[in-house]
Amino acid sequence: MKKTILILVTTFIILGCKNEKQSNGKLNIVTTTSMITDLVKNIGGEHINLQGLMGSGVDPHLYKASEGDVTKLASADIIFYNGLHLEGKLVEVFEKMKSKKTIALGDNLDKSTLIGSDYFASNYDPHIWFNVDYWIESTQYVAKILSEAIPDKKPIFTTNSEVYIKKLKNLKTKLSSTIETLPKEARILVTAHDAFNYFGKAFNFEVVGLQGISTATEAGVQDVQKLSAFIIENNVKAIFIESSVPKRTIEALQAAVNSKGHHVIIGGSLYSDALGNSGTAEGTYIGMFEYNVNTIVNALK
Template sequence: MNEVKTRGVWKKGAAVALLGMMLTVSACGKDANIPASGTGKEIKVTTTIGMITDIAQNVGSTHVKVTGLMNAGVDPHLYKASQGDMKKLDDAQIIFYNGLHLEGKMVEILEKMGKEKPTVAVSDKIDRKTLRSGAEMATEYDPHIWFNVKHWMKATEQVRDSLSELDPAHKEDYSKNAAAYLVKLEELDRYAREQIGLIPESTRVLVTAHDAFGYFGDAYHIQVKGLQGISTASEYGSKDVSQLRDFLVEKKIKAVFVESSVPKKSIEAVIQGAKEKGHEIQIGGELFSDAMGAAGTPEGTYVGMVRHNVDTIVKALK
């Protein structure tokens, strides 16, 4: 499947038309599709995963109305757009998605939308040389970029720039909001680095159901093992279970982790296999990988989600 080519730029003529709409309010008081300064009309933003929804809300603030397609516990690798989702995409004035084939089953839809309106991959600003890749991956690059907070800072800049281009009347606000959010992300990056560093090297191994934490491992110096590949669409077999089981037994790893968006049965098979070999393994807790927590909870924000993961991992492995 070809990489989605849609970008946060569009044809010059369309951009001029949009700008004209932003500056035009009819005599009867009805706003144009793109809000002009002071109209009070919000830009309609549609996002795919919750982590992107969080960026758009923080950067756009009162100038945007953000609608996310995927809620807590939803696996984006396997997600199929519903009729309701199609309406949300049609109604949007700008769409933000992850890219890198995270939303694999939605590629054709996003390509179509990219011909009609700004459809932005938040991964576009990230240097491809810094992305994880390899023959063992189902896609060209590992799409789980939010697990390196530095990468997610680049995603924030992409959202800021795209909103500023679409709605230049509020560019200064978007810049200020993004700057404040980036400070929080700097603090989060530092927190993750310091806390993971407290785990003894001999037990600094993170084992999960699928290989979503590779960027996290690279950024914060913890070895990562996943039963499945980077996509939950990939199959795993008895050989994968036995290899991971033997690794855990050999390294005397005491805890593995389940994920909120992945069924537990896969990792439970590994635990049972280790037990049969006389090695007891505990579930160290639930991590948020491809989806954040429920709205209204600390884990329902990107910062809260990452902090939860860090704290859970440190508590179990320290």
């Protein structure tokens, strides 16, 4: 990480620490996670130069900036990131970028409403995108920041944000209707790590992760045995792997449950810390959320 920071500082010096626009005159915007990239794209559209650092299947908890990322960050006018220590390996880089406008979406939220954690450095669960209302607030925040940076495009950013917020509200209604088809006693979500607590709080699911909030923590034998007992006791039908987390831990959990005479299936792979492939429905925030809920409900019925 120290080497990365040194490269970053050197790159700043070469570029003169200026917020250089590309030849098309648009501001350079850099985002970290694919969820944030999708959000900013919906607001900024063709009026910004947008580059995302993390693609499909990338775990932001463990992500380290490459030299190519350093160049992108050094040439950025605005950097949008999640904050709340989600991008653990990049936080120190952002703190060194005093001349850059770094925007953490988590900083805009009322901390008293966030889910706390005694086991994570920030004391807050960083997976805020699984609360649609938080994503609506983040949409408004991004539109505000972009409007301040490019005042003549404010009407466009405002309109784009209003259109996207309407889509997010419709998404929330649609998800609620789908979840209502699942009996309340079946609403137990077991996944690889604690990424879905905001989802659980919003849609009345009991959520249990094999690993903690950060995937930097490893699940041990005792964790597997404890969770397997919980699955059997609550007659959980399905457990889920995650696209950005190795599936071996969930496969070990399934084996532990089945060895005790209780059959549990792997209900599918959920998108947790990253969207699906670009160009697919799951490569968008709305498509990802719809896919996740349909997968969960179909497996637990």
